Amino acid sequence: MAKISYLQAIHQALDYEMGQDESVFVLGEDVGKKGGVFKVTAGLQEKYGALRCLDTPLAESNIVGTSIGAAMMGKRPVAEIQFADYILPATNQILSEAAKIRYRSNNDWNCPIVIRAPFGGGIHGALYHSQSVETIFASTPGLKVVVPSTPADAKGLLISAIRDNDPVLFFEHKKAYRLLKEEVPEGDHTVPIGKADIKREGDDITVITYGLCVNYALQAAERLSKDGYEAEILDLRTIYPLDKESIIKAASKTGKVLLVTEDNLEGSIISEVAAIIAENCLYDLDAPIMRLAGPDVPSMPYAPPMEDFFMINPDKIEAKMKELAEH
Amino acid sequence: MLDYKEEGLEPEDLKEMYRTMHLARKLDERMWLLNRAGKLPFVISCQGQEATQVGAGYALDRDVDIISPYYRDLALVTHFGMTAEETMLSAFAKKGDVSSGGKQMPSHFSKKSCNIMTQGSSVTTQLLHAVGASFKFKMDDEKRVALTTLGEGSSNQGDFHEGLNFVGVHDLPFICIIENNDYAISVPRELQYGAEKLSDRALGYGMHGEHIDGNDPIAVYKAVKEARQRAVNGEGGTLIEAMSTRLTAHSSDDDDSYREKEERETMKESDCLIKFRSYILEHGVADEAWFEALEKEAKAVITDATKAAEKAPYPDPEEALTHVYEEVQHG
Ligand SMILES: Cc1ncc(C[n+]2csc(CCOP(=O)(O)OP(=O)(O)O)c2C)c(N)n1
DSSP, X not given: OEEEEHHHHHHHHHHHHHHHOTTEXXXXXXXXXXXXXXXXXXXXXXXXXXXXXXXXXXXXXXXXXXXXXXXXXXXXXXXXXXXXXGGGGGHIIIIIIGGGHHHHTTTSOOOOOEEEXXXXXXXXXXXXXXXXXXXXXXXXXXXXXXXXXSHHHHHHHHHHHHHOSSOEEEEEETTHHHHOEEEEOOSSOOOOTTOOEEEEOOSSEEEEEOTHHHHHHHHHHHHHHTTTOOEEEEEOSEEESOOHHHHHHHHHHHSOEEEEEEEESTTSHHHHHHHHHHHHOGGGOSSOOEEEEEOSSSSOOSSHHHHHHHSOOHHHHHHHHHXXXXX | OOOTTTTTOOHHHHHHHHHHHHHHHHHHHHHHHHHHTTSOSOOOOOTTOHHHHHHHHHHSOTTTOEEEOOTTTHHHHHHHTOOHHHHHHHHTTOTTOTTTTTOSOTTOOOBGGGTBOOOOSSTTHHHHHHHHHXXXXXXXXXXXXXXXXXXXGGGGSHHHHHHHHHHHHHTOSEEEEEEEOSEETTEEGGGTOOSSOGGGHHHHHTSEEEEEETTOHHHXXXXXXXXXXXXXXXXXXXXXEXXXXXXXXXXXXXXXXXXXXXXXXXXXXXXXXXXXXXXXXXTTSSOHHHHHHHHHHHHHHHHHHHHHHHHSOOOOGGGGGSSSSSSOOOO
């Protein structure tokens, strides 16, 4: 097994699926000749041709809407939205159309599309290149929303997403692209959608999070263990629909729960996780649920000190973990 | 009206076209009656637009072409194979409604086995689905076209421009028909767009555009036939603006008092069904007796369909939980 980056893992998944299934094609802005602004799709056009790795006009609703039409005709489109922030012009096609096609046609039609979008901050992208937009979609039955936290998961979850017969939104943390590296199984490697994953075992506190924050939480947990506290870390992996069983199990195990997200605090995914725990684990809790999240401002500002102030990092997580462990 | 012989149509074709237009009209009229009798909560009509719909449908190949229609296209989907009973089952929201299993309001047509794509209610979204289908046909080098329809008001949505631009870029086998009936609910076309003709926009998208009389089924047939030919020849998409007449109010929830009285009185003169009937008689394609027999036949079909739908059970309440994802998930 080779050590590859989160970005290379996503590239591998696309390449592998395009190679083994003719109906898979990728489309988006600059994905062809340039290979994507982050280079995720580099080389795919040379290998599979200009129609299977398609540079689209700059129009997001068209990217998603035509993907839906092609998917209904038997294709498996993987649409790239250049930055998650720019998915908004396509929201009507995602929420009103893709999410409802199976339901509204009573199973006559379905819509096997994947929409990939780099999200998240810490890359000096400011408001319109740093947002966490996942909650806009993560309360819409009919959609699946996936956020991988490691290169191996990124590859396995993307292959599963492409093979899924329903629409999947796949949010990739852009700071993770080159930062995270690990050994990733070659070839046919899948990770099930809808299943959370314990990334670290521990008996003292439980941290539940997703995306880049999983890596930060793991770093924090290693430091905390020097103080004698062991943290269990649950990676949600699929943030909609949530894996309630794993959440309940992980929260009950330690009775002390910290929820972390880079998104704004209010109305975020972890609010829903908190509700699940409150509903199911009241008598197992030894401390109030704690949350660590971005502040409730429109998005991450540009100036480095303000960006750092907004962004989650291992230090912030460690401090919260300690507070919780000592409660 | 154009000369049918010049367009390569036979008398039998005209009769077939009229039969479908007539059946759709009568089904539509029956649904209004049922609405006024308190049996159907909602009706939205094809009345006045049957010539555009059947003319277009007749120029397509039902076996391979795909349609992504809008809520007024009862005559188009009837031509494509939606039966009277299916229409009534959907109107009554009964089990066996092929379009949505009673989940959607009526006139959100869908029937995969007849190449009818599923529709939602947000206007113009369906256009992009047809564009996506036509992209698939190009990718796989298939001799098929995708056709979509919408109203003139809906042509202002972003999806319209985004989709037609994409068709122009790739010369896709795609046809868009604007069924221009002068109103978007109550707003007249002068307040919907500043262009003289919406078909002129075709130039800006890099495709063929045509402005035609939507009350003439033969003119629509000709325009769509040629558009289909260009499409399968790899010559790209077509935007057709078919000037039509909406004979009813926008829907059963609406009264059309926003129309001038005079307009409402003279509207009937452009009724495509009456015009086509005269044309058929004038050209000796059929006689009065044929129309009478047709009338009887349609009445029987619609009465049977209505009875069957009234008798059919509603979906079970728990069906509200089905088909959210591939594997049924209960909460
Ligand atoms: C995006 C959106 N906005 C508003 C509506 C409400 N609405 C339904 S039909 C309609 C008028 C459409 O007019 P037009 O496109 O001209 O078609 P027509 O009904 O005249 O055939 C409106 C405003 C809607 N369904 N979707």
